[in-house]
Amino acid sequence: MRPALLVLSLTLALGAVASPARAGDARPEIDAQAHALQPKVLAWRRDLHEHPELGNRETRTAALVAAHLRALGLKVETGIATTGVTAVLKGGRPGPRIAIRADMDALPVTERNALPFASKATATFRGETVGVMHACGHDAHTSILMGVAEALTAMKADLPGEILFIFQPAEEGPPDGERGGASEMLAEGIFRDFKPEAVFGLHVFSTLPAGTVGYRSGPAMAASDRFNIVIKGRQTHGSRPWGGVDPIVAAAEVVTSAQAIVSRRQNISKLPVVVSFGAIKGGIRYNIIPDQVELIGTIRTFDEDMRQAVFADLKNVAEHVAAAHGATAVAQVPDTVGNPVTVNDPALTTRAVASLERAVGRDRVLPIDLTMGAEDFAYYAKEVPGFFFFVGATPKGQNPVTAPSNHSPEFFLDESALDVGLRSMLQVVLDYQDGVR
Ligand code: NI
DSSP states (O other): OOOHHHHHHHHHHTSSOOOOOOOTTSOHHHHHHHHHHHHHHHHHHHHHHHSOOBTTOOHHHHHHHHHHHHHTTOEEEEEETTTEEEEEEEOSEEEEEEEEEEEOOBBSOOOOOOOTTOOOOEEEETTEEEEOBOTTOHHHHHHHHHHHHHHHHHTGGGOEEEEEEEEESOTTOOOTTOOOSHHHHHHTTHHHHSOOSEEEEEEEEEEEETTOEEEOSEEEEOEEEEEEEEEEOBOEETTOGGGSBOHHHHHHHHHHHHHHIIIIISOTTTSOOEEEEEEEEEOSSTTEEOSEEEEEEEEEESSHHHHHHHHHHHHHHHHHHHHHTTOEEEEESSSSOOBOOEEEOHHHHHHHHHHHHHHHOGGGEEEOOOBSSOOTHHHHHHHSOEEEEEEEEEOTTSOTTTSOOTTSTTOOOOTHHHHHHHHHHHHHHHHHHHTOO
16 A cells, blocks of 8 residues: 555655655565655664764664664663674564674764754764764664664564574774774674574665665675785985985885786786775985885785785785895784675575565666675675675766765765665565575
8 A cells, every 4th residue: 555645745754755666576565664664764864864973982873773672672682892782583483593784883074965964973083083974874774774673573473583683883993902893793692692594784885876776696895904014124314325224215116016916916807906005104304214114005805815815915025025125024914804705695695686676676676896895794794694785875866976985075875775775675584584586
């Protein structure tokens, strides 16, 4: 049942919300739930958007989520990996155990959108006062999963199996010196107590138009690793370079030689690799050759063997090029534990894509390119088969290629993505629980 007048008045009440996705064989129970929940999900999203919190500081968000899950009568656990929240829904019929994950953290970005619910929040980040914004759309992920939990709870009697809802902190990484995110949720045992046979997640994405969903089977999002290389020379007067060891020339050659790791040594016909230097720090004055130069950067890969090979190659290049200049290199490659590759299980992807097509229509489900960005959903998908898909966020009439991207101060979510995300996730989950292929 969808009386036209109701749809019209709801649409007006919600502002610029596009008409919901339609598909002939979508489930009627999803349609009913999506209609009923749309105003709530929208209100949650706007509230979260106005009150963003940085990683491991999501106390208000977590309290809101926990209160909602408790009101649904679910068994809720809080304080996991600092501010994480989980809840289990037991269906009335036997069936599989699965998990669905949303991330709750915002970014140190000062919002530039002129929205009535734009963020004015600030926080301290690395000793500086910064603006805080849901510039990656995790406000949408949290509110969609709150809606999914409510819809599935309403269908509980007929629902096969059990569902673990994961509301995770610090997807963007914990503050310096802290632990957090997906790996910490797992380390604290969320899959020990409840071992799912599959895990699902979604992300709103500026590079897709609102109304569409994107997916990729197999490796989908890159492993992301940081490196730190210190080239040590010996300080001398700029007029007498022979009196010391110049780490600047050695560092310049390390940067140049490192370009050959991707272009000459990796089989990039298989999968792409990126090695980027993000900062070079060394020296203080025009006529002093400094003692040392520090190089930092990032490595992106899609295959564990390639990832390990790049680590070894970069270390090798740094140490040997430095040695060729009489300098030494202390190469920490990687310097911290990075995110692994996010791999979508191919069999699970085939099933889930069929569900997405039923939810939003075949022509709105798009296979997408590899994403060089990383996601800590990867950790869950390393434990059990995972499927992580993308929900278009860019409004009609705007080019998704040039629209302000996730992490931009102008990142803008077309709120119709909330409905698309809700319907898509519900369809994927209900089809899976019912064994629909
Ligand atoms: Ni994100």
